[in-house]
Amino acid sequence: MTASLLAQLINITVDVLTILIFVWVIASWLLAPYHPVREALDRVVEPLLAPIRRVLPATGSIDFSPMILIILLFLVGRLLSSLLISP
Numbered sequence: 001m002t003a004s005l006l007a008q009l010i011n012i013t014v015d016v017l018t019i020l021i022f023v024w025v026i027a028s029w030l031l032a033p034y035h036p037v038r039e040a041l042d043r044v045v046e047p048l049l050a051p052i053r054r055v056l057p058a059t060g061s062i063d064f065s066p067m068i069l070i071i072l073l074f075l076v077g078r079l080l081s082s083l084l085i086s087p
Contacts, residue, residue, distance in 0.1 A: 007081040014077035020044055021066050 024041040031038040045066075052065040052072075 003084040007084045010077050010080050010084075014073045017048070017073055018070050021048075021070055025066050 020041065024038075024045040027035075027038045027041055033039075048069055049065045052068050053063075056065055056068065
């Protein structure tokens with residue numbers, strides 16, 4: 001029962017982080033860099049993106065790091081959930 005609860009918590013965390021990343025991407029297009037909402041989102045999302053940006057080669061004006069982060073979050077979340085739930 002606790003493993004199932006922990007797996008649900010992992011899935012909820014992955015979902016919330018994914019939503020925050022999508023909101024961060026949209027806010028980066030619409031809001032000024034000094035806007036309070038964008039600054040708050042930057043404090044959450046930027047530390048997660050920084051390691052990916054160090055490894056990912058520069059692609060010009062398109063930033064693929066949020067997409068890679070979402071894929072990694074999904075894969076790690078599924079892996080951890082399946083390890084907790086499997087007998």
